[in-house]
Amino acid sequence: MAATPAAWQHTTVLLVEAVDAVAIRPEGTYVDGTFGRGGHSRALLARLGPAGRLIGFDKDPEAVAVGQALAADDPRFAIAHESFADMAPVLAARGIGQVDGVLLDLGVSSPQIDNPARGFSFRFDAPLDMRMDTTRGTTAAEFLAGADERRIAEVIRDYGEERFAVPIAKALVARRDGGTPVRTTAELAQVVARAVKTREPGQDPATRTFQALRILVNGELTELEKGLSAALALLAPGGRLAVISFHSLEDRIVKTFIARESKEVVDRHSPAMYAAPKAMKLLALGRIRPGADEVRANPRARSATLRVAERSVVAA
Template identity: 60%
Template structure:
């Protein structure tokens, strides 16, 4: 079965990560697509690069890697790693633009065998990289109740996190561990007493467990720091987020780099004032037309910043 993915904010993201430079004006630039997915953004970026430029893409998902290998272009390189590792793969101050399109792709959601969605029954896996780490089923089979509740509350912002965790552990103690997405969705539906309009009661729980299993927020924090160090001064960072937990991390990271902290009353002239490390360039939401054509774009936010100057590695927390 073939699963398709429509990239969100395609034109806006590509313009944001490439800046104003056209392919004819480029000398030799290097761009990173930290989340290849099914390659929508990467393919569009390649259309705007000249023959001397390069695109490096990262992804943890083996299906994404297989798709990337169908691109026969000498300017393109795919790396089977998290974007959080980009600073280990490329030198500091060497990249002209970094794009991160967070969350999961439509094929991951639509394919029941991946275990990401409650809409179709499948193995309770949820790993982006199925060669590494615990599956969701393996974790739920051994995790303590307090840890399950914490994950569902913190990463899913679910009010009934404790009740869901208790139900999971009670079922496990009866010798019936959860192994299918349908089983987990049904269990959550029996516990969550109030539902948000238009939202399945399992939505927040599935999001939370997926984020935890794939360490998405930890990767994001590390990836943002890595991207900053990889960028040249003047380089651009563009990040598309889909929920408040991601967007909060991106927003705070970019705002922190764009501000300077000087003790009150310190006698400094304007020339002596320290300069910020980055400049905020804006926040973009999908158009009404895009949301109408692709409802999954509804919650997307694109934030963009430009690096102004470098700092020693480890100086950014």
């Protein structure tokens, strides 16, 4: 049975923990880089004072519509139909050069997964789209229709961490060469199921392939790297960066970024006696995982990891 709009609800993961991590200053300016359905934004606004500001970002037109309704009710809030990777120019256009906190809740939201028309899930048969921003870009079906076997295998291996990437790619190209390219989620799931010989108990054979194509179509890893750098440049001293990730590829990028920016750097091209280390830009504050109660109530929270860092005072 297909899901209905009433079922397309989103339970915000690590809601209290993420908002606590941002350490709201009542008169501060904050960014919710992944507005979604506004769970984190509403909690942030509840802690902001009358002069506080919150700017939300989302690529999904449906999420932006929800954000516009919130903005109409609360003048402290504004929503931008843009990627968080582009937060700097969007904020600059609003006269904002520094912020006191940035929150990113990565990955796909429950309404996107549960709406068959979006093509994110193998649970429903639908056009194989997978774009978070349905107004632009290449769909997953279009990618599979044009890419060669080597490129398809590379994407499924690197972004899905799928050990059967090569046989999956071969099967997809063979089907395409036979005149019936994959165009729907059910077709893709069927091809993968035939190509994958074994799978972990409880995991659908298509899980990793769907993840890989979604990451590719939306440029998620490149966007994350750009967004982290943009957030660091915008954070005021003492400002917080809080990032929730849902799989190892995302978490590795966040962990590596925070670790790199939390170290003093010595310019080894300068004479040692003159090589004063460049001050670290971030202070890593820790890693938080959902508790057992949250995972029981919302199984999609089980893979979430929240990492938190604070902008240090950089010497002039």
